[in-house]
Amino acid sequence: MTDPCLSSRWADLPSDLLGRILQLLELPEALSVASVCTSWSSAASAAGVPCSHTPWLMSWSDLRVNDSKGRACRTDFRSLLHTFKVYDVTLSRGCSLAWCGASHGWLVAADELSNLLLCNPFTFATIPLPPITDFDCVEAVRDSEGSIVGYLSGNKQSRIGVKGIGRWFYQKVVLSCDPSQNGNYTAMLIHYDANQVSFAVAGEGCWRLASTIPQENKDRYADCVFHRGRFYTLTLCGTIEMWNLDGSCEPKKIVFFPRGDGKFMKVFLRFLVSTPWGHLLQISFLWSSHCIKRIRAQIHLVDIVKNRLVKLRSAEVFQEHAVFVGQNHSACLSLKNFPELKPNCVYFTRTWLAHREIWGFRSQGVGGVGIYNLQSRVLEEAFPYYAHKLQDNLPCEVWVTPNL
Amino acid sequence: MEVDKGKGEAEETRKVAEADRDTVTLKSSDGKLFEVSKEAAARLSTVLAGMIAGGSIDDNGTDLKQIGSEALENVVDYCNKHANSIPSAALISSSISFNTAPFKEPEEWERKFVDRLSHDALFDLVEAANFLGMERLLDVTCHKISEMMKGKSPDQIREVFNIKNDYTKEELEEIRQELAWAFYDD
Known part of the structure; x- marks a missing residue:
């Protein structure tokens, strides 16, 4: 016994x-x-x-092998503690095509039918999100037996492959909480041409379209975040929307800075960060001819109550924290818990914005994974031996933290 | 085998016969005796190879006090199966000619060999293989154990191996806090 x-x-x-x-x-x-x-x-x-529970960088591996059961997609994991080391990780077959976010240790990936699912690369658990056919702009093409063989999207009349659409349709997903802790999470999605926002509440089983920026408008969504019980979105122009998702009603938004901050032409990347001390920060990476790497960061405190942006001096911004932004849900990590991180630094990866050729300069320049020091204004590569390859049909690198 | 029956050489003869025997006898911690192919034992176990070369093999059963009879039976079984499997393995690999599996991958019969074991027997066998310096058997048993861990969460692994989570509440809280990923509800 x-x-x-x-x-x-x-x-x-x-x-x-x-x-x-x-x-x-x-x-x-x-x-x-x-x-x-x-x-x-x-x-x-x-x-x-x-x-280590410091964020890992996950990227596509050059090695794509076929395992005995079919295609398996290999990814590379890199740790900030040993920047020269690369760990091969085979993703479970369900999420082998593309990813568009990482929240609470869960990767948000597209499956073989281009439907989103949550996948924990450290425990191999998966949770499906509602299907792509929920979106009005996507129509499934079925064969005589009812199986989906392709999709029609927007006013394009040509058929898109079942896997192909998942590579461009989704830009970013963030979650309100860890889905393994309780079932009451909500997912927010930026999608289509980075001009639409939808929500999916766990249990409801469908995507609800909440907002569309008209295609002729030059502005696009740049980031979204969950902060103090609410979702927020930020556009490239600098408009911030606060979302109210009360039960049965349609999602409602309160718009701040509808005209933006006038920096659209200079902005390279923009992020929202929720800090442990309760602030909502906006980080803007701007092109600058004065700086060596031609990029500089500006941090603003978003003061919702007074409806204003407060520019923050670099020395006081992060209070002994390091910030991780990119395709992941942004994170502000204390150096007490993560002494190996550098203070007052923004660890960033490029996002879908860098993929948009129509925005010209945004698709060039800065490498894939950088550390920007706010005090010294120096930008360095996070992984000196990592050669960033920008390819249209591959997802961007993403920070993932183990959630075991 | 040529054996000289001469009287004066009886002792010598016995020794020669012993050295020429193609099996060795091993004795488990609980006193059971097992015969194993000398060639296979020497090839598969660095410890047994050393004992055979050093003449410390006892004809009445070499004491292996660290290994129980069940584990030793499996070791011996493995050695004998391995001795028999060599020709067929060579045949298979030559017929495929290239694209052979990586060196460490267990062969089909090795998989079956460890698959039939209970968790307890597997544990005893891996320890025995470790004690006897049996690299190949270690590869095979460790591969089996790794298969039992693959694709599982820590909780599931604890369940499979019946391991108690011995982290203190404080340690767990510490881990949980470290893992909290940009999640600051108030």
């Missing part, structure tokens, strides 16, 4: 044997094993498993 209160002998597996087993596992699995119990955790540390 085994006593359920006592661990089996496996907990005492000699550490060199556990180390040998860990060599056969991919990074997420090794991290999973490392958090099983304290003895396995020390064995994993000894075996060189990087048991």
Whole structure:
């Protein structure tokens, strides 16, 4: 009889044997094993498993292998602690095409029918999001047996492949909370031509279109964030919208700075950040002919109550925190918990904005993954040995934090 | 085998016969005896190879006090199966000619061999393989254990291996806080 209160002998597996087993596992699995119990955790540390919860950079791997069951997509994981090391990670087959966000350790990816799903690359759990056919602008093409064989979108009459549409249709998803903690999460999606916003409430099972910027308008959505119980969106022009999702009513928005901040022509990337001390910050990366790397960052406090933007001096902005922005839900991490991070720095990846050739200059210049120091105004590469390749049909790099 | 029956050379003969035997006898911690192919034992286990070369093999059963009879039976079984499987393995790889599996991948019969084991037996076998310095058997058993971990969350792994989560509440809270990813509800 085994006593359920006592661990089996496996907990005492000699550490060199556990180390040998860990060599056969991919990074997420090794991290999973490392958090099983304290003895396995020390064995994993000894075996060189990087048991770090600092954000990992996830990108497409050059190696695309075919496994025995069909296509498997390989991704590369890089840690800020060992910037020269690359870990191969095979994504589960369900989410092998594209991704458009990472919140609370969950990757938001498109599946083989271009429907979105949440996928935890560290536990392999998946949660489906409502299908792409919920959107009025997408129509499924079915064969005689009713299976979806393609999609029609917008006023394009030509058929798009079932997988193809997922590569461009979604720009960014953020979640209101960790979906594994309780079922009451809401997903916000920027999609189509970065001009539409939709919501999906868990349990409702459908996407609800909330806003469309007319296509002839030059402005597009640049970022979205969940802050103090509300979703916010930010456009390239600098307009901020606060969303009210009260139950049965249609999503309502309150618009701030409808005319933007006049920097549209200079803006390269824009982000919203929710800080632990309750502030909503706007980070704008602007082109500047004065700076060496031709890019500089501006930080503004978004004061919703007084309906104004307050420019912040770099020295006081982050209060011993580092900020991660990009395709992920932006994060403001304390250096107390993450002493390996650099203070007053913005760790950023490019987003879909960089893919938009029509915006000319935005598709050139700055490398894929940078660290911008607000105090020194120096921009450096986060991974010196990482060659960023910008390809239209591949998703951008994304910061992911293990959520085990 | 040529054996000289001469009287004065009886002792010598016995030794020669022993050295020429093609099996060795191993004794488990609980006193059971197992015969194993000498060639396979020497090839698969660095520890047994050392004992055979060093003449410390006991004809009445070499004591392996760290290994129980069930595990030792599996070790011996593995060695004997391995000894038998070599020709067929060579045949298979030559017929495919290229695109052979990576060196470490267990072969079909090795998979079956470990698949039939209970968790306890697998644990004993991996420890025995470790003690005897059996690299190939370690590869095969560790591969099996890694398969049991793949695609599982920490909770699921704890369940499979019956391991208690021995982190303290404080440690868990610490981990949870570190994991909190830009999530600041108030």
